[in-house]
Amino acid sequence: MRELNLDRLRTLVAIADLGSFAAAARALHLAPPTVSLHISELEQRVGAELLLRKRGQVRPSGVGETLVARARQLLADAEHALDEVQRQVQGLEGRVRLGASTGAIAYLLPQALQALGQGYPGIDVQVTVLTSEETLSKLVAGTLDVGLVALPQLSVEGLNVRAWRRDPVMAFLPAGWTAPRTVTPEWLAEQPLILNDPHTRLSRLTTEWFAAAGHNPRARIQLNYNDAVKSLVAAGYGATLLPHEASSAVPADPRIAMRPLRPKLWRPLGIAHRAGEAEPATQHVLDALWELKQV
Structure with missing residues (x-):
């Protein structure tokens, strides 16, 4: 085992908290031999004894206490990361990169951002002032998610450009x-x-x-x-x-x-984005912009 495994660290923390291998096995819904194997692998990985067993009680060694403290932080960070990703999957948070001209940014985009902020305050829209050609180029390159572009535009493979306003x-x-x-x-x-x-x-x-x-x-x-x-x-x-x-x-x-x-x-404008299903946060931005449709 070359890397520290979160499941093994979770087992170590459970034993430290509950004071026994058996209690940790019950709490984690693991077989007792599996719990023992987790600790054995961790001890082999760090090259030191992590748990002291005396008179039916188990407590961390000095090295074990250090690893338990770090393990708590790592497990908390992992939970936070999963929660953050899950909120993005649900469309509650996320970053959306948008390119537009100065005119659209000054008069149209603020209306869409205000509506978006009321429903999805966790979505961060990063705006860049660009020409339509620059916007399309960056969409193709993957460095933008949404663009407000002047129409008409030549068809670009991999992009959807829809009429938005006139x-x-x-x-x-x-x-x-x-x-x-x-x-x-x-x-x-x-x-x-x-x-x-x-x-x-x-x-x-x-x-x-x-x-x-x-x-x-x-x-x-x-x-x-x-x-x-x-x-x-x-x-x-x-x-x-x-x-x-x-x-x-x-x-x-x-x-x-x-x-x-x-x-x-x-002056006709269109909304451009990459073809295929948009990420939830990007879709919410597209929906907010589409509410300002006027063609």
């Missing part, structure tokens, strides 16, 4: 501007613009929206953080195009006016 893209303008009730590519192309980073799917959507009307405007600045973009709009630096996920038609910042587009533009 949010309208709106024009966000400084409130002091004189603007039409609906914003067209012609009007907006003449304004100073703050647009998304060209590597994002939203940038491609807005470029195609302008191009369909024959326009290719240049932005004053390109960013990938929607809150920073809105701060610049509020400061009067320019106008932007962003998805609107909130239920209210009025932006929270009174310095920003929001207008619908003509023609309309939509």
